[in-house]
Amino acid sequence: xxxxxxxxxSFHLTGGDFTNAGIAxxxxxxxxxxxxxxxxxxxxxxxxxxxxxxNVIIHAIAGTIYYSIMPEHIKIIVNDMGPGIEDIELAMQExxxxxxxxxxxxxxxxxxGLPNMKKNSDEFKIDSVVGEGTTVEIIINIKQGLR
Amino acid sequence: MTFRKIIATLEAEVIFNSIDIETEIYSVxxxxxxxxxxxxxxxxxxxxTGLTQPQVVRTAEIADVTAIAFIQDKRPxxxxxELARQKGISLVVTRLSMFTACGKLYVEGLRxxxxxxx
Numbered sequence: 104x105x106x107x108x109x110x111x112x113s114f115h116l117t118g119g120d121f122t123n124a125g126i127a128x129x130x131x132x133x134x135x136x137x138x139x140x141x142x143x144x145x146x147x148x149x150x151x152x153x154x155x156x157x158n159v160i161i162h163a164i165a166g167t168i169y170y171s172i173m174p175e176h177i178k179i180i181v182n183d184m185g186p187g188i189e190d191i192e193l194a195m196q197e198x199x200x201x202x203x204x205x206x207x208x209x210x211x212x213x214x215x216g217l218p219n220m221k222k223n224s225d226e227f228k229i230d231s232v233v234g235e236g237t238t239v240e241i242i243i244n245i246k247q248g249l250r
Numbered sequence: 251m252t253f254r255k256i257i258a259t260l261e262a263e264v265i266f267n268s269i270d271i272e273t274e275i276y277s278v279x280x281x282x283x284x285x286x287x288x289x290x291x292x293x294x295x296x297x298x299t300g301l302t303q304p305q306v307v308r309t310a311e312i313a314d315v316t317a318i319a320f321i322q323d324k325r326p327x328x329x330x331x332e333l334a335r336q337k338g339i340s341l342v343v344t345r346l347s348m349f350t351a352c353g354k355l356y357v358e359g360l361r362x363x364x365x366x367x368x
Contacts, residue, residue: 125308129337132312142293146314150288153312157284210301210309215285222289 106138106245109173116159116166118185121209124160127168128153131179138172141246147223148177151241154216155181161206162186163236172245176225179241187233195221195229251275251360253317253340256296259354260319262342265326266334275316277363280352284309291315292363298351304329311337321348 112134114127132149152168159166163185171178188194195217202212217239221227226242254271257264279291280298284305287297293314299306300321307330310318317340320326326334326341334341344351 121305124305125312128312129308142314146293149312153309154285154288209303209305210282210284210299211305213283213285215283215289219285219289 106172106174109171110134110138111169111171113170114168116156116163116168116183118160118163118165118183120160124157125153128156131168131170135172135177144177144243144245148179148241148243151220151223151243152179152181154219155179155239155241157211158216158237159183159185161202161211166236174245176245177241177243179243180238181241182238183236185236187235188229188231188237189233191229191231251355251358255358256317256319256355256360257342259358260342260344260346260351262319262344265341265343266331267340268335268338269316269340273316275360278352278355278360279315279362280348287313287315290362295363296355296360298348298355300324300348302326302330304333306330307333307337307339307341310339315339317342319344319351321346321351 131152135145163183166183169180193199197218198214200212200214206212224241225244228240231237253273275296277292277295279287279295281287282299282301291313294316297310297315297318302324320343323345
């Protein structure tokens with residue numbers, strides 16, 4: 104599969120909306136599948152986006168996922184209006200979480216979200232301002248010609 | 251292990267099935283933590299869990315899980331079953347505990363990737 108032109112789009116996310124949580128990532132996964140990208144690239148992009156989406160749902164008031172699929176890579180930017188992260192280094196540690204108990208009872212908030220995003224990215228950036236919000240940028244390289 | 255053998259081993263009730271019952275399932279992830287599923291599962295696995303809400307099915311979809319087994323006779327919520335139908339993820343319910351379900355499948359030869367399949 105060779106992508107000639109970049110394909111771009113966005114999804115709006117509403118904080119606390121667990122009913123629709125994950126739909127954006129699911130739709131992005133469908134778009135990548137229809138493009139015929141490598142299964143592993145699709146899976147990594149879906150997982151990283153899903154973790155970012157869930158963080159917005161759990162922690163923020165609202166957020167947006169922007170994606171652009173280019174010939175060489177997929178870029179996903181997720182920004183939110185949320186509490187921000189005081190200590191990013193600490194938040195990146197596996198197992199560290201500030202999620203409330205009711206979120207944990209649903210199987211989330213185990214402190215693996217940010218590490219999972221980083222693990223599935225080829226490039227990962229995070230920027231946060233306390234009291235304003237957080238932006239993550241995920242880049243996943245596309246290995247051309249595998250399918 | 252075939253899906254047929256998993257169903258028999260867990261003495262499970264099939265809630266919804268979307269695959270050939272002879273489909274081979276090569277790995278299992280037993281967890282109630284969704285990020286662990288995203289981190290430690292491989293595609294075409296079985297998820298064993300005690301969580302029954304639609305989010306479990308959504309996470310399974312993202313992780314390319316083939317089938318979900320709900321333990322201790324926990325029934326998936328109606329919305330979870332509907333989402334599984336849409337996404338083609340098979341659902342079964344077993345009365346066994348997480349420990350016993352995993353133990354029985356292990357004895358029969360199913361393994362968890364990556365730690366057991368190095």
